[in-house]
Amino acid sequence: MDFERSLDLLWRDRGEARQPTRGRKPKLTLDQVIATAVALADRAGEATVSMSQIAKELGAGTMTLYTYVPGKTELLDLMVDSVLAERNLPGPGDPRPDGWREQVRLYAERTLAVFRAHPWLRSTSMVRPVLGPGLMAGQEYVIAAVSDIGLEPRKAAAAANSIEIYVQANATLFAETAQVEQETGESTDAWWGQRSVFWEKYFDVTRHPAMTRIWESGGYDADTCEAADETFAFGLERMLDGIEALVTR
Numbered sequence: 742m743d744f745e746r747s748l749d750l751l752w753r754d755r756g757e758a759r760q761p762t763r764g765r766k767p768k769l770t771l772d773q774v775i776a777t778a779v780a781l782a783d784r785a786g787e788a789t790v791s792m793s794q795i796a797k798e799l800g801a802g803t804m805t806l807y808t809y810v811p812g813k814t815e816l817l818d819l820m821v822d823s824v825l826a827e828r829n830l831p832g833p834g835d836p837r838p839d840g841w842r843e844q845v846r847l848y849a850e851r852t853l854a855v856f857r858a859h860p861w862l863r864s865t866s867m868v869r870p871v872l873g874p875g876l877m878a879g880q881e882y883v884i885a886a887v888s889d890i891g892l893e894p895r896k897a898a899a900a901a902n903s904i905e906i907y908v909q910a911n912a913t914l915f916a917e918t919a920q921v922e923q924e925t926g927e928s929t930d931a932w933w934g935q936r937s938v939f940w941e942k943y944f945d946v947t948r949h950p951a952m953t954r955i956w957e958s959g960g961y962d963a964d965t966c967e968a969a970d971e972t973f974a975f976g977l978e979r980m981l982d983g984i985e986a987l988v989t990r
Contacts, residue, residue, distance in 0.1 A: 747815045751822055751873035769799060771809045775819045779859070782820065786920065787861035792816075822873030824859045828852060830882040842981050844886040848879065849908045849977055856912035860920035863913045867906075880905065891988040900984050907980060911973045918969070929965040 753771065777798050781790050792813060796803040810816045828851040831837040838844050856862050870876055883901045892900060922928055946953040955961065963971060 743811050743815065746811055747818050748872065750810065750815060750819060751871070754874070769801060769805070769809065771819075773799065774806060774809050775816070775823050778816055779820050779823060782861045783859055786924070787817070787820075787864060790816075790820075818871045818873065821862065821865050821871045822875040824855055824862065825871075825873075825875030825879060827855050827858075828875075828879060830878055832878065832881070833885070841886045841890050842985075845883065845904055845981060846977070848883055848886070848904070849973075852879070852908050853912050853915055853973070856916040857919055860916045860923060863916035863920060867909050887984065890984075892984075896987070903980065904977075907976065911976075915969065918965075933965065 750771065774795060777795050778790050781794060781798065790813070792806050793803045795816075796806050799806075810819065828848075830848060830851065838847055865871070880901070883904055884897070887900045887904070888894075888897045890897075918929055925932075961968075
């Protein structure tokens, strides 16, 4: 992978990305190539994206695409950052929700929405992230939300990282759910419904008394999607409560 070339393309709005110069005037743009690749991944998963398939969709020769992007690895970086940019989070000086907690909720809401819209994002590594403007805009937004609430710098950085990791982990889980449903054509609720025999025949209430109490009290009454949303919101709010308590203390 050509790391510097990848960065050059990711930050092409700075005017430094090298555009195709050989031969006739290009009929395509890099943005068209990325958008086509994203659409293919949305339809059938990231594994189905190939330079030849993208070229076919665009009505171009496969080798033509290599004048825009060096290969699939760099293209995947561009795809990931492109969809992360869809969060359209407020930048420095832009209007944003009142209060740091509302700002964090907006970040979480838009991040989850992007992962649900593009399930293939679940394979994205945040350990070695794509250092593009879409990712960096999200990190800047969260840091800005918690940097002026009374935390010392290292704790502010830790708080921002904790929020991002929590949101990313849940967004990945939601994306995996959407991807599995897309690939199998079966909803998660339907999958569980087919396994009702487990609860009727194999689940031992004497070995799982705590679960049984919650079950009999209606704790598991929500459908899968509703329960996932409630679980995510509960965890996020408790995390924000903890940060707020630290500031107050």
